[in-house]
Amino acid sequence: MSTFLGMPSARTGRGPSPSAAPDTLAGVGRPEDPLHWGASFPDAAKAALDNDQLRRNLGKATSTIRTKRARVVDEVPDWEALRDTGSAVKTDVMARLPELLEELERNVTARGGVVHWARDAAEANRIVASLVREKETDEVVKVKSMATQEIGLNEALAEEGIAAVETDLAELIVQLADDMPSHILVPAIHRNRTEIRDIFLERMADAPPDLTDVPRELAMAARAHLRRKFLSAKVAISGANFAVADTGTLAVVESEGNGRMCLTLPETLITVMGIEKLVPTFDDLEVFLQLLPRSSTGERMNPYTSMWTGVTPGDGPQEFHLVLLDNGRTKVLADEAGRSALNCIRCSACLNVCPVYERVGGHAYGSVYPGPIGAILTPQLTGEQSDLPYASTLCGACYEVCPVKIDIPSILVELRAREVSLTAGSSGDTADRVWSAAMKAASFAMADGARFRRAARVPRLLRAISRNGVIKRLPFPGSLWTRSRDLMEPPKQTFRDWWAGREEQR
C-alpha cells in the first residue's frame, strides 16, 4: 500500500533543473542481503543526519502522516477495543499457525490455486523464477510487496533474464533510481518531487521531456509508462496483506489501483506471502480493514481493496500460485519473548511516530524493515548480531500507536539482553568490554546502600574542573556527552548525606 503525502518541495522549485547531477539521483544500490546492508546504525545515522535535504523531506512527510493518522484514529470511539481484538486475533494465529496454514493450503487448492512452501529467500526466488520461465516471458509486473523486497526477488529474476517492473509509484521511483525503500509504506519518502522529476527524466525512457515537478504531472507520466506494462504483461507478482484460512481468500490493500491492474489483467498471478499474514476467518478482516488504513495512510478506508479466492473461470488470472515464505519466521515464532513481532500488519505507524526514524530515515537501519518494527524484526529474522535494538530511546511512541499492540520497547530490551549475551560469548571488541566492565562495576556499587553512599560522593570530584557551576569538557567516554552538552556540576553533598545530617540534628 502506498499513499500520497503531499510531496515535499526542494528549494529549487519547478522546471527542469540542470544543476541536478546524476550522482545525486543514484540510490544506495541493491545490496546482497536486503535484511543486512550498509554501515553500522550509528555511522549510517550520522551520514543521514548530515543530509539537510533528507531531514527536511522526512520531517515534512512524517509529520503530515502523523497528523492524518491521529485525526482518523481519534474519531473511532472503539479504537482501543479494535486494537485489543487485532492483537488477540494475531496472537491466536501465532498459537495455531501450523494448522491454520494447512487449512489455508487446503482451501486455496480446492479453489484452483497452487500452494508452494519456501524455507528461505533462495527457495522462494527459485520457485517464482521457474514459474515465470514456464510462461515464456521476460517481463513481469509487480504489486508493492515487502516480502519480495525482503527476499530480493527482483534481483534474482534479473539474473534469470526476467525484468520485474514495480508498478506502485513510489516503488517505481525506488527501482528507477537503483535505490532501496526507506519506509514500509512510503518507500520513496526520502525523495522530494524535484528529485523524482529528475529520476523520471533520466531513467524513464517514455517520460515527457518537458516534465515539471508538479505532483499531478509526475503521477500522469508514471501512469502512462505503467499502462503499457499492465496491458502487455502475462505474469503478475504480488504480496498479500492478509490470507484467510477458512476460505483461502487473499487480500491486497492499496491506494493507486496499480495493484488491481496487476491482480486482474495478467493470465498468471504469483503471490509471495510471509506465513504470518494469516487471519483465521473472513470475519476477522472486519477488524484489520479498520485498523490498517487508519494506522498506515491515515485514511478511513483505502481506495482499493482486492480479494481473490483461487481461480475463477473467465474472470481474472486463470493460474494462481501462492508461495508461503518462512525465511526465519518459524525461528521468531519459537521465541516467546519476541514472537509478537510476527503480529505486525506492516502499517508503518511506528515509523511515522518514531523520533529516531524521523531524523535518520530508513536506510540507516540497513534493512528493508526500518524503524521500530524493523529494529525488532530484522535481528530476529536474521539471527545475527545487530546494533538495531539500541537504535531507540525506548520512548514508547511506537507501542502507543501499534494497531496490534506489539510492545516494541519491551522486545527491544529483550533483544539488547540477547546482544549482551552474544558479545559476552565471543571475545567482543573493546567497546563491548568497556561497557561490560562498567556495568559490572555499577552493579556492585548499586546493589547496596552503604556502597552506594560512598560511590555517590565520587562525582563531587568533578567540581574541580567545573567553571561557574558548569562542566564543559570531560575525557572519553564522558566526551560523548560534553561534545554537545554541558553537565551541571555535581552537588557538594549527596541527598543521603544531607538526610543523615538532618536526622542527627533531630
Add this chain to the structure above:
Amino acid sequence: MRIALAATCIADAMFPQAPRAVVTLLERLGHEVVFPAGQACCGQMHVNTGYLADAVPVVQNHVRTFAPVTDGEWDAVVVPSGSCTGSIRHQQAMVLERAGLHSEARAAAAVAERTYEFSELLVDVLGVTDVGAWFPHRVTYHPTCHSLRMLGVGDKPERLLRAVEGLELVPLAEAEGCCGFGGTFALKNADTSEAMLQDKVATVVDTGAEVLTAGDWSCLMHINGGLSRGGTGVRPMHLAEILASTRESPTVPSGPGSDSVRTGTEVAR
C-alpha cells in the same frame, strides 16, 4: 501518611534538590517521610542496556529495601522520576522472574503496586492538586516519555502546576517528542541523540520560559545540557522543586550550578 522516599540514584548523587523538595513538600502537607538507607538504584540503566544479569542484585536490593511497604510499615513509596517508577512497575519483576527468582519476583510486584511517581502520589493517593505553592515565574513543562506513555500520568503534572500561585504555564510545542536522552542511547547513538536534543532545545527556547520543568531529572539533565551549552539562560527544575516553593520560603531559579539554586528546604532549616 508515612511515605518512604526512593530518591533515585541519579538525583541522590547529582540532583539532591529534587528529593529534598519532595521531603519539604510532603512534610508541609502533614505527612511523614522516611528514607530507607539501604536503597541505591532501581536497576533501570542495567535493564535498558541489556545487562539483565547485572541488574539482578540491584533490583534485589531495591525490593529488599522497600519490602516493608507491603507489611504496612509505610503507606506508600514515592519516586521523583517517571522512568524509575516505570522500571519498578514494568521491569523489576520480569528481571527476577527471568533469573528464576519467582518468590522475589512476586515481592517485587507487590512493592511496585504500592510505588507511585511523584505527581501520581499527590493527585491519585493524597488527592491534592493545589499544594499551596507560590512560584512567580514563566514555566514550560516537558512531559517525559516514560511518565507519559509507560505510566500514563496524563495531565496530573500540569494540573499541579496550574494550581501554583503566580506561575505562568506556557505550552511547549511538540511537547510529547522525546528529548533524545534514552539513557545509554545518548552515548551509543550520540549523533541521533544530539539531533533530537537540538529540536527540543529550540522548542523550549521558543516558549520564552524562564524555567523548564519535568518529572524526571535524567531527561532534565539532558535538555539542560543543551540549554546550557546554547547559553539560553533557561533554568531546569524538577516539578517537586516548584511545588515546594512558597512565599515564606521561595525557591529561586538561579543557576547554572545546582548548589546555587536555593531550595525552600534550605530556607526552612
